[in-house]
Amino acid sequence: MSARLEAEHLFKVFGRRPDEAVERLRQGADREELRGDGTTAAVIDASFSVGEGEIFVVMGLSGSGKSTLLRMLNGLLEPTAGRVRHDGQDLTALTDRALREVRSRKISMVFQHFALFPHRSVRDNAAYGLEVQGVPRAERERRADEALALCGLAGWEKSWPDELSGGMQQRVGLARALATDADLLLMDESFSALDPLIRRDMQDQLLELQKTLKKTIVFITHDLNEAMRLGDRIAVMRDGRIVQTGTAEDILLRPANDYVASFIQDVDRSRVLTAAAVMDTDPRGDEADCACETATPDTPFTELCAISARVPHAVAVLGTDRALVGVVPRQRLVGFLGDEDAEPTPCRNEGGEDGKKVISRA
Template identity: 60%
Template structure:
């Protein structure tokens, strides 16, 4: 994937003469010392990261970590004190007001925690508001708004007022309003934090379903680790305005950058977070169905196995066992197709959780095959790799 957004050396300091704060940071002064001696608040300290096109990039941290300030610097709701925000090769930091309004209207849309709906407008009117501001004709903006409402499952509610909807439905309206502009990037600032846990989980699932269909670039702000691990392709963890670690969920869980990250991820249920894709490996070998039994026997002996997976044009057909291979050789058969067991191999998709894999692999002596929706063989999972993935990193349980 290509880089959609690049953030370079970004700082945000609040107070009089904020650039003085950046100078002091570059001289090695701490955030606390700068606040005490200069009455300057360092909110974002030298942020550097890239966001890929079509990626869900999660920025997370506790209250006061600087994550919400950072996301507001991306569309210049807050002007950075120093640094660059580059969208598709264009430095947003240098845009004039007219150019910046165009970026906010067409390139970046924001979904807020508190929904920010206009109470006197209908759902449809709320969703088309951004298009109305752009001067788009009524017929066209209603059409786009209705499409967005359908995407978030709110068809039939377009004439209701926000007060007539539940919290989860109101947040869907906010999401639809952002989608109606068809932005390049969605900025979601604690978008689900105000929702009840069950509704929040449902919204996370719906966002993932929408993302599979739309492939938008999404920058998602949260303080919730489980939420970050669930929806993020990559996660940036912040503390006191600084970036602590950037990586996939697996990378952060398995290789925490420091003790702070270790404490942050301590107690995470790996069985709910890790997936088949995280623990799968390439099969020792495979054979084609049109190949002969002697080829299969050679592969089994070479790799010390009693069964081998059979594929055709890289799609999984099944498995052949050594006893059947010997019989086929004795009978003079030239192909494996007649002895392939098609229903003996358990298959899962790459996003299958380890929690589900435990059940699948528990009583099966054969590896579990990981396939895509076209049944292409991607890898295999063995019982040992599932159990190994559930073991915390050495010393993790002893972090104080």
């Protein structure tokens, strides 16, 4: 997967002598030391890349630096040190005018608070980015209507923002970002102000749109379940630093430190894990019957549990060529739902009742 966006050793320091503060951070100083001198290190040595068509989620608690990081990605904030590259172009080296051009055509942003103009219709709000670009009225209205239809707002084009629910207003904000046909979408806590049911509906909408549009998206959230649901990969931030980057399964099963482990302890594992994460990849003997119901590596955990309840043995996991790539014993499913360490471990065969083979966690 080619990288569309790259962040290279980004620092953002607010306060006196920021360049000096960066050097102190590089030499091992922490946030608290700088704060004592009246300096705030918002982002510290952040590096990552985002592949084409990927949803990359940055998550962390309030004050972790995630929103500051996002604003450096499109130049709303200038990094104290480090570089941001989009399609190989160094955004940190551009003039203000060139950067504004990039923001108007290549990078769109969806805010937490809908930021709609109350005196403009839904159509005119969705078309605003195109208006800034100088697109003729007829074309921008056509493109705005297409974006609104993608977001489920066909028929609402002539309405006013105050006639829409919160979820619908956020859809207008998303349509405005889509209408410009930007390569990169930056979404800053975009669903956080919504009620839980509407929020989940917007998550569904985004995932459905992504199947067709395949945008490159950086999504900021403080909600771990939202991050796990949306992210192809997730970066966890704490005190300005990225402490772990990986897939939802990587973070859930292999937390990098105690902070990440405590952060994920209340996650509903059944909504995240798949057969690939829990299967034993070294099956031996007759642990599973491939003639019965089987799973694939992408089978969701909840579906895997249902299959396991219907068969009297470990569930066989088959690859695209129908070859056996792993097995999932029932005990393993129970273990992954428990509070114990869920790191995948080899399974061993043990004698069961009547001499049958069963599999238990090692």
